[in-house]
Amino acid sequence: MSKYFKSAALVLQVACGVQLFNNYIAEFTWCFGPSMLPTLNMTGDIVGFEHLTQRFSKLGTGDLVVAVSPTDPSKLVCKRIIGVPGDKVVIDPVSPHRQYITVPPGHYWLMGDNLSNSTDSRAYGPVSGGLILGRVFARLWPSPKWINNGLEEIVEFS
Amino acid sequence: MSKYFKSAALVFQVACGVQLFNNYVAEFTWCFGPSMLPTLNMTGDIVGFEHLTQRFSKLGTGDLVVAISPTDPSKLVCKRIIGVPGDKVVIDPVSPYRQYITVPPGHYWLMGDNLSNSTDSRAYGPVSGGLILGRVFARLWPSPKWINNGLEEIVEFS
Numbered sequence: 224m225s226k227y228f229k230s231a232a233l234v235l236q237v238a239c240g241v242q243l244f245n246n247y248i249a250e251f252t253w254c255f256g257p258s259m260l261p262t263l264n265m266t267g268d269i270v271g272f273e274h275l276t277q278r279f280s281k282l283g284t285g286d287l288v289v290a291v292s293p294t295d296p297s298k299l300v301c302k303r304i305i306g307v308p309g310d311k312v313v314i315d316p317v318s319p320h321r322q323y324i325t326v327p328p329g330h331y332w333l334m335g336d337n338l339s340n341s342t343d344s345r346a347y348g349p350v351s352g353g354l355i356l357g358r359v360f361a362r363l364w365p366s367p368k369w370i371n372n373g374l375e376e377i378v379e380f381s
Numbered sequence: 382m383s384k385y386f387k388s389a390a391l392v393f394q395v396a397c398g399v400q401l402f403n404n405y406v407a408e409f410t411w412c413f414g415p416s417m418l419p420t421l422n423m424t425g426d427i428v429g430f431e432h433l434t435q436r437f438s439k440l441g442t443g444d445l446v447v448a449i450s451p452t453d454p455s456k457l458v459c460k461r462i463i464g465v466p467g468d469k470v471v472i473d474p475v476s477p478y479r480q481y482i483t484v485p486p487g488h489y490w491l492m493g494d495n496l497s498n499s500t501d502s503r504a505y506g507p508v509s510g511g512l513i514l515g516r517v518f519a520r521l522w523p524s525p526k527w528i529n530n531g532l533e534e535i536v537e538f539s
Binding site: 239 | 397398401448451452453454485486487488508510512
């Protein structure tokens with residue numbers, strides 16, 4: 224009996240350590256859907272995301288993040304940050320009637336890479352920073368690769 | 382050296398267990414400010430809040446909750462739920478121009494008990510359920526007491 228108790232205690236300790244790692248450093252989750260094509264597959268990817276950037280640094284435009292869905296707290300969404308607090312962003316770039324919005328303090332404007340098939344901030348508005356869980360740094364499966372910010376400076380031609 | 386290592390391991394295990402309890406069962410935090418008078422003190426209270434209602438049941442109107450501030454993810458707010466998803470609530474009961482809003486799915490309408498001095502959903506709109514950390518069940522310090530829902534059925538006089 225004592226042997227089983229020791230094994231159970233060890234399992235609990237490992238689970239605790241993994242839980243701490245997941246909460247404070249990095250974890251992985253399942254992202255599926257067409258909203259992030261071509262960056263992420265429609266049939267689903269396992270992506271790794273980290274909590275450190277949000278805690279010690281700042282999330283910036285172009286970062287791919289995992290967030291709790293604003294309309295359904297039991298679901299996660301994987302979107303890209305288009306606007307940080309204070310930015311003036313276009314609400315819907317494909318709309319003929321261009322409207323702007325200033326991103327409120329503490330909020331982010333999220334959009335999927337596949338604008339034609341993405342439910343994002345164009346539908347549910349700016350997303351509060353407290354809903355964002357972390358920044359995606361890699362796709363783990365299938366075809367593992369690093370996922371970068373991808374933002375490029377605009378070079379103005381004179 | 383081995384003795385110190387064993388003590389460190391024990392401290393780590395206890396911290397892990399406390400962390401799990403805090404994340405999944407209940408924890409306590411500091412709420413201060415005039416927005417929840419007379420329920421909570423202006424100079425600050427330590428309140429205990431639990432995560433179980435939100436996970437296994439549903440938060441309801443009248444529940445006092447702790448949430449991440451929508452405008453500043455590094456701060457917490459303690460407010461009362463006035464509207465659950467689908468409810469039609471009055472935006473500002475003390476305003477001469479009465480406006481209504483239907484609480485969107487997955488969101489809650491939060492207001493402080495001290496309407497005259499509370500920054501709440503009247504200022505920052507409906508709060509996404511993912512920002513709500515848990516339901517307050519007791520004030521731990523000073524003067525410990527249970528904190529109840531307080532909602533009463535309206536008795537219609539015919």
